[in-house]
Amino acid sequence: MPLYWFQLDAPDPAAIITQRIRGLIGPEPALTIKEFFLGRDARAGDPVFLGSVQECSFSLRRYIRGRNSFLPMIRGRLIPIKTGTRVRVVMFTHPLLPVLMLLWFGALGRYAFTTRAMTPLLMCLFGAGLVVFCFFPEALKAKKLLVSALAPTLQSPERTASIS
Numbered sequence: 001m002p003l004y005w006f007q008l009d010a011p012d013p014a015a016i017i018t019q020r021i022r023g024l025i026g027p028e029p030a031l032t033i034k035e036f037f038l039g040r041d042a043r044a045g046d047p048v049f050l051g052s053v054q055e056c057s058f059s060l061r062r063y064i065r066g067r068n069s070f071l072p073m074i075r076g077r078l079i080p081i082k083t084g085t086r087v088r089v090v091m092f093t094h095p096l097l098p099v100l101m102l103l104w105f106g107a108l109g110r111y112a113f114t115t116r117a118m119t120p121l122l123m124c125l126f127g128a129g130l131v132v133f134c135f136f137p138e139a140l141k142a143k144k145l146l147v148s149a150l151a152p153t154l155q156s157p158e159r160t161a162s163i164s
Contacts, residue, residue: 001098002131004072004091004139010150011084014056017150018078021058024048024149028063048145049074062142069097070134072142087150091139093131101127 010017026047051060051074060074072091079086105124112120 002093002135002139004136004143005089006143007086007088008147008150009081009084009086014078014080014085017085017087018053018055018058020149021060021076021146022053024145025051025053025060026063048149049142060142062138062145068134068138069094070131070138072135072139074142074146076146087146089143089146091142093135097131101131 024047026049028050029046047063049060050063051058053059056078058074058076058078060076061071062074064071070093073094074089074091076087076089079088104127108120108124108127111117112124
């Protein structure tokens with residue numbers, strides 16, 4: 001399952017960080033029947049993220065037009081430190097996506113093993129590339145939006161990306 005995590009040290013207290021994150025969240029805009037079938041363009045009042053914020057944690061997903069199975073689910077925790085607040089963020093795919101990918105890889109792997117064909121192995125590589133090249137750009141977009149909203153002077157002492 002692809003994971004991307006990072007932490008930021010903000011000079012502000014957790015209450016201010018919480019308010020800034022709440023400012024990014026909005027309700028999902030309603031679609032008309034025409035927009036449902038034909039799609040719609042982004043509007044000025046559309047929210048940046050959808051989700052919820054508690055006192056010391058948050059759960060978000062970026063608001064986009066249409067659907068994207070690789071869109072990261074974002075979980076964060078606010079930890080008070082001497083100089084302000086440490087924001088720890090973890091991004092991951094929807095839990096069903098790794099299950100579906102595992103079934104796909106398993107079926108293709110079994111077929112490749114029994115027939116000794118190269119096509120299923122190439123399809124497995126395509127699936128892995130699809131996960132990597134669709135998830136990580138979305139995770140980086142979400143990180144950029146979060147960092148710019150929290151404070152322009154944030155320092156990122158630890159940035160880690162991993163696929164596990």
